[in-house]
Amino acid sequence: MIKKICLGVLSVLVLCAVWQTVSICVNAPLLAPGLNDILFALKDLLSSKTLYAALGATFIRCIYAFFLASITGCLLGAAGGISKSFSDFIAIPLWCIKATPVVALILLALFWLKSNSIPVFVACLIALPVITESLKEGIQSADKKLLEAANLYGLTRWQTIQTVRIPALIPFARQGLSSAYGLVWKAVAAGEVLSLPQNGMGTVLSLQQVHLQTAHVIAATLILVFCGYVSQIIFSLIVRTVSDTHSFRTGTQKNTATCSAQNECSITTDENTDGFSHTFTEGSFTALIARSGAGKTTFLNALAKKQIEQNCSVSFVFQEPRLFPTLTIEQNVMLAAGNVMSKEQALERTQHILKATGLSQLAQRLPDQVSGGERQRAALARAFAYPSKLLLLDEAFQSQDIAHECMLLEELQTLLSEQKRTVILVTHDVREACVTADTVLVMKGFPLRMIQEVNLSKQKKSAAELYVTPDNSILTAEHSIHTLLLNSTSA
Numbered sequence: 363m364i365k366k367i368c369l370g371v372l373s374v375l376v377l378c379a380v381w382q383t384v385s386i387c388v389n390a391p392l393l394a395p396g397l398n399d400i401l402f403a404l405k406d407l408l409s410s411k412t413l414y415a416a417l418g419a420t421f422i423r424c425i426y427a428f429f430l431a432s433i434t435g436c437l438l439g440a441a442g443g444i445s446k447s448f449s450d451f452i453a454i455p456l457w458c459i460k461a462t463p464v465v466a467l468i469l470l471a472l473f474w475l476k477s478n479s480i481p482v483f484v485a486c487l488i489a490l491p492v493i494t495e496s497l498k499e500g501i502q503s504a505d506k507k508l509l510e511a512a513n514l515y516g517l518t519r520w521q522t523i524q525t526v527r528i529p530a531l532i533p534f535a536r537q538g539l540s541s542a543y544g545l546v547w548k549a550v551a552a553g554e555v556l557s558l559p560q561n562g563m564g565t566v567l568s569l570q571q572v573h574l575q576t577a578h579v580i581a582a583t584l585i586l587v588f589c590g591y592v593s594q595i596i597f598s599l600i601v602r603t604v605s606d607t608h609s610f611r612t613g614t615q616k617n618t619a620t621c622s623a624q625n626e627c628s629i630t631t632d633e634n635t636d637g638f639s640h641t642f643t644e645g646s647f648t649a650l651i652a653r654s655g656a657g658k659t660t661f662l663n664a665l666a667k668k669q670i671e672q673n674c675s676v677s678f679v680f681q682e683p684r685l686f687p688t689l690t691i692e693q694n695v696m697l698a699a700g701n702v703m704s705k706e707q708a709l710e711r712t713q714h715i716l717k718a719t720g721l722s723q724l725a726q727r728l729p730d731q732v733s734g735g736e737r738q739r740a741a742l743a744r745a746f747a748y749p750s751k752l753l754l755l756d757e758a759f760q761s762q763d764i765a766h767e768c769m770l771l772e773e774l775q776t777l778l779s780e781q782k783r784t785v786i787l788v789t790h791d792v793r794e795a796c797v798t799a800d801t802v803l804v805m806k807g808f809p810l811r812m813i814q815e816v817n818l819s820k821q822k823k824s825a826a827e828l829y830v831t832p833d834n835s836i837l838t839a840e841h842s843i844h845t846l847l848l849n850s851t852s853a
Contacts, residue, residue: 395577400584403577407585412566417589419561420481420550424593427485428546432539435490439497449498456491464488464549468556481553481562488549489542496538500531511684514666514676515698515748525686525697540598547590629752629784631665638811640803644751647778647785649795649802651843653850656807658788662754665786669752675702677745677783679758683737685729691740692716692725698748712747718780719743719773735766742770746777755787759794768826771798775825792847796839797828804843806850813850816843 378397385396395403407413442449467487471480504527512522554564563586570578629642642648650658659681666676685694692712700708716722719739724732729740738758745753759767771794778785789795795802802816818839828836 392574392576395580399577400580403575403581404584407566407578407581413582413585416561416563416566417585419559420554420563420586421589421593423481423550423554423562424485424543424546427482427550428489428543430482431486431489431493431542431546434486435493435538435542436497438490439494440501442494442498443501452494456494459487460491464552465556468553471553472557477557478559480557481550481559481564484553485546485549489546492542492545493538496534496541497531500534500538501527503534504530507680507682507684508686511678511680512686514670514678515744516675516701517697518701521697521701525689529686529688536601539601540594543597544590544594547594551586551590629665629669631661638805640812642784642786644784645782646801647787647799649787649789649799650805650810651789651792651795651802651847652805652807652810653847654790656805657810658805658807659756661810662756662786662788666754674752675748675750677748677750677753679738679741679745679753679755681757681760683729683734683741685737685740685744687729690726690728691721691732691736691743694729694740695744695747698744702749708747712743715743715747715777718776720769735762735770738762738766739770739773742773742777746781751784753783753785755785755789757789758787760790764830767794768829771825771829774798792840792843793829793832793836796836796843797825797832802839802843804846804850813846816846 381394382397385391385394388394391399438452442452464484467484468480471483475483508526509522512526517525550562551564551567554562555568556564558565558568563582566582567579567586570582629644631638631640650661652658662678666678669676685691686697689697695716696708696712699711703711713722713725716725719742721736721739721743724736724740729737732740742758759770762770775798785799787795787799796818800818802818804813804816805811806813816839819835823833832840
């Protein structure tokens with residue numbers, strides 16, 4: 363920071379030296395007044411009461427224009443972000459506004475409006491496209507994967523807006539509003555220069571130019587630039603402070619319909635829609651193995667969608683954690699559970715599962731403040747905190763080193779012993795499938811279809827132990843599955 367300030371001061375000194383050199387060489391105060399003349403003019407202006415009245419009038423116009431542009435831009439941006447048709451409809455008018463020179467807008471406004479209104483009108487038009495496009499891009503930038511997770515875990519529309527859409531929107535809105543404010547300040551000053559309202563810094567500049575007071579024009583410009591710079595810094599700080607205070611409290615609401623409906627749902631696949639027909643026995647643990655691109659993730663997504671359409675709850679651990687970035691680990695785990703049980707039950711359940719997964723000490727941290735393995739454990743905790751009969755695991759342990767994978771497998775086994783669920787695991791790791799699942803479905807695709815079903819005997823050892831030191835039954839099953847996969851690839 364100190365280095366940046368020193369470089370800024372050095373830059374100003376160099377510019378002053380260059381200007382003074384040019385002034386001496388030209389030796390014409392009307393064209394290039396010296397620094398002494400500019401300082402004298404600056405002192406003269408600052409001692410005048412009319413200057414402060416002009417600054418106040420310009421500032422009020424800036425606020426008024428920015429307010430109008432913000433309201434209109436937010437409405438148009440929101441509509442454009444939601445509807446592509448509306449976005450295409452307003453694209454040409456916005457482009458015309460951006461392409462039209464500011465001077466042309468001011469000259470046209472001279473025919474329509476009073477001098478006091480022209481700077482506001484022009485500044486509003488200049489800022490409008492910037493705010494509109496920023497808001498539109500922010501709305502469209504919402505992470506589709508997080509939206510999918512929000513829908514799957516039964517978040518309400520308002521919860522989804524708070525946890526997914528607003529965090530995605532904030533950086534775009536912050537940048538767009540800050541840029542627009544800077545443009546408004548310049549456009550208001552330009553409008554005042556040509557429209558000459560009774561009070562305004564543009565009027566001061568124009569009058570000094572008419573009287574050939576070059577030093578006073580430069581001094582007034584410096585005052586205008588300084589005030590604009592300071593006000594924009596203050597505005598940016600306000601916007602950042604407001605946006606950084608965005609938070610979400612995990613509300614809870616009893617939803618007994620969801621809780622009771624899940625018990626009546628059967629978990630089956632349909633050959634017409636899923637590529638193969640299979641019924642998953644209640645409480646079973648089934649692993650699906652196939653080569654990349656066979657359609658395993660597509661199958662899980664289709665199965666989850668089908669269950670939700672039947673009003674059945676589904677817990678899903680995705681390939682990536684998909685935690686909501688503005689919520690703490692505890693809030694992420696509690697949020698979904700809080701929609702289907704009381705606040706006390708949800709909190710008790712969340713704290714128990716965080717303790718079981720070793721995340722109690724990290725409960726109040728945000729997702730980007732913990733490691734990748736810890737985020738994946740949080741995703742697993744969220745899935746178990748959410749009451750459902752079906753748990754889907756889509757390569758949930760990929761990209762983990764062997765220590766973290768064994769830890770996750772151990773935690774999965776512990777949680778399943780406490781909460782019996784039907785589990786479907788998609789994985790490329792044959793050993794992972796063999797040590798966790800009761801049945802392995804060896805698949806090929808696309809579309810996904812079954813080659814063979816491999817049944818595995820129950821093991822007394824933990825999944826983590828078997829993963830590191832597999833017994834003969836695991837090794838035999840691995841060899842059989844690898845052979846099936848190789849034959850399916852060559853076929």
